[in-house]
Amino acid sequence: MDTDDYWDEEGLGVGGCEACPELVESRSRIVDGVGPADADLLFVGEAPGATEDERGEPFVGRSGDVLDEGLRAVGLARRDVRITNCVRCRPPDNRDPKTAERENCRGYLEREILAVDPELVITLGKVPAEHLLERSVAVTSEAGRIHELSIGERTQRLLVCVHPAATLYDPSQRETFNSALDAAAEYAGDGGQSTLGEF
Numbered sequence: 094m095d096t097d098d099y100w101d102e103e104g105l106g107v108g109g110c111e112a113c114p115e116l117v118e119s120r121s122r123i124v125d126g127v128g129p130a131d132a133d134l135l136f137v138g139e140a141p142g143a144t145e146d147e148r149g150e151p152f153v154g155r156s157g158d159v160l161d162e163g164l165r166a167v168g169l170a171r172r173d174v175r176i177t178n179c180v181r182c183r184p185p186d187n188r189d190p191k192t193a194e195r196e197n198c199r200g201y202l203e204r205e206i207l208a209v210d211p212e213l214v215i216t217l218g219k220v221p222a223e224h225l226l227e228r229s230v231a232v233t234s235e236a237g238r239i240h241e242l243s244i245g246e247r248t249q250r251l252l253v254c255v256h257p258a259a260t261l262y263d264p265s266q267r268e269t270f271n272s273a274l275d276a277a278a279e280y281a282g283d284g285g286q287s288t289l290g291e292f
């Protein structure tokens with residue numbers, strides 16, 4: 094995939110990409126990341142759902158409400174952070190994005206990470222964690238841990254977090270979710286100097 098054809102470096106967005114036929118069919122629009130282009134924290138989800146596809150913004154459905162609430166609980170507002178997804182088009186019937194679709198979109202995500210240059214990338218759920226770390230991830234047990242990720246020549250710190258939707262299906266995940274957000278806020282507040290340390 095040559096991302097140059099569709100990537101708008103200034104707007105950190107994708108215009109008119111048609112790399113994934115099933116997603117082109119199922120999407121109403123491309124849902125780009127939102128939030129400050131120089132945010133300290135960059136959250137990465139899986140793919141837009143129905144509400145995101147309708148409104149053109151990541152995490153604005155029920156999962157988004159949980160994320161907003163979790164951010165508020167650690168003293169952050171949605172406008173303080175950047176939020177994006179592994180793939181920018183809604184998969185049909187809310188299925189997980191296929192590997193090939195994630196790979197088609199990888200270049201856009203990496204370009205967004207490099208441009209924003211956040212203190213920390215926070216993956217929400219299994220799909221983005223495994224996509225970026227390129228290995229299997231046990232999200233609940235790894236939540237709150239910081240890892241290192243190479244993107245080109247850049248070393249990026251990444252924190253694993255459970256998906257906000259998981260807290261709706263299983264309220265016992267709420268504490269894991271909140272403490273991962275707490276760790277992220279503390280890390281950013283310390284300018285990346287947190288003693289959390291594990292990566």
Ligand code: URA
Nearest residue numbers: 138139140141151152
């Ligand atoms: N909304 C998104 O934008 N991404 C997800 O992963 C889930 C809901």
